[in-house]
Amino acid sequence: MGGRKRKATPRVKTQRASAKHKPMSVEKEKENPTWIYSSLFPFQNSPSHRTKRVGQLELADHHSTLLQGHRHAGAILGAEETATDPEVAARINIGFPQLKESRSAQLKARLEHLKAQRSSKELEQLARTNKLIIDLDKVQRTYVKTTGQHDLRLLADHYGIFEHLFGSAYFVPRVPLSISYEVDGDSLAPVYNGNVIKPAEAAKAPQISFDGLLDPITGQAAGQDTYWTLLATNPDAHYTNATAECLHWFIANIPNGKVGDGQVLAEYLPPFPPRGVGYQRMVFVLYKQEARLDLGSYQLADADYNNLEKRTFSTLDFYRQHQEQLTPAGLAFYQTNWDESLTHLYHDVLKSKEPVYEYDFPKPYLADQKFFPLKQPFNLYMDKHRDQKQVNKEYLERKLAKTHPFEGPEQSLRFPNAHPIRDVPSWLKTEIRKQRLGTGRVQDY
């Protein structure tokens, strides 16, 4: 046993060594991507784990004379191999730090404020009569400057934003983003962090504002020109590559937070979640640039506006390439699902047919068919194990045989159980009753 264990360790160590190459940068994933993503897709990776494990056992066979309990030994080796290296799996903060103001000064100001609150007669009156209604906007304004940033980071993790955009890196969004779509009329659909906005509301580019003159680290005025990049991507919208994103909007070199003056590299494309796919995420990430950048290679030509292949994007690759000049500073995201306005977008803008999807449920487990299945209704048992296409065909043929070419299907019985079914075996009786009541497989046709 001990011998086998020793044989297994060097393999793990080599993997560690290759991943250790550059510990404090996002680069490290590139060198060993399967190691990082192995936990994401357990089913896809399990075959490779399986083969690895078998190989190791063979190795152990050669070098060890002690071989009792294959399964047990395999379990031990497998556990060792799938164990995540804490150093590799550790997440890296790629965002801005924030300088804290002096705690004593802050405490002094706060205590003074609270003392004034407690001595306020009007406030006491309101509180005691349960009429005190605090201003939610003011709460929100203070919240995004204090604990809200960290809460947003947790929530973005809950929505898998960092995992799918930046791999094992994350950031604390220091710059609050205010994004809102103008819905016809004068109502607004604001983007917060995970709220649902329908594609009909998101048809036009949203209004974006943020305080570009503030320095995210100190929270004071920067004193010089600042440049920002705004990226809107959808990590769930790519049809062919599940790990890629769809680029919806790309504005670079935004001077001092004036989004209108930025260099538009990709025009705004509205979200297009297909029918049946469910809710997709649209993520807005704001980066602060060190200086003016030349990102002309990302320029999307006007002719390619609706070319989804050209809009393939990977935030991780983009960030990896420009990490010296860019630092993520702001985050906002919403969820969106299909609505009827998308038919128009697919036909007129994307120039394609509108796809319709359905969730692919895992198929049910059926034990191998037995020659003599005991205590099983033979017709139902056989139907489960026959070719499903043949079963469907028979049901459809039976239905069409009873359908008049001009007058349509037969009228259903008003009281289906009141008509006696005579001179048929009991299994057929059940089948006829199910057909009359419309339960079971007849519903599918």
Added chain:
Amino acid sequence: MSRSARPLTSARVFHKIKELSTPQTSAAYVINRNPRNLERLRIAYKPGGYHLEKPGRSYWHTLEINTSGRYVSADVKHFENGTILSASTSEWAIKQQLYKTNDTSAFVNLGRVLAHRCLQSGITEMTCNVDAVPGSKLEKLLQTLQDNGVSFKEPARLANSQPWDAKRHEKPWEISEESLEPTAPPPKSVK
């Protein structure tokens, strides 16, 4: 085919289950990576807990309220990810506008703030296993949450109906909001 020809071993069962649960990779399939999508579509796994357990564990999101001698805090917890949303009267953003941090108006305003954050983050359905005495501050907090758009009823998990089942469920992703408008005809039942 017969039992004697191929005995049913656990390895074979495992092989079959793995084959059935491997995601398809053909171009006809797309993958939605949004981890909250299946919860919204009522398909995602939801723990069952034990049937004699109280309070139960069968939820995706649940509300937890902690009161201390001075403050009150309300957290929304996910069964896997733990606390994902929280509001507390000890937060400076809330505390600075209150008279006291654990009186009735503090509870009510905490409910308003948490409901606002729930709406902003798209998590509006959760279970609530909090037992509140009728007329208490806690009950007012729960009522304020419900009045401001949070629902304490989480939908049940959608069972996958098999061809041999008697009934077919209505599929949530086939119902759009337009089809639910009173002027539009009622949604076509799945036949």
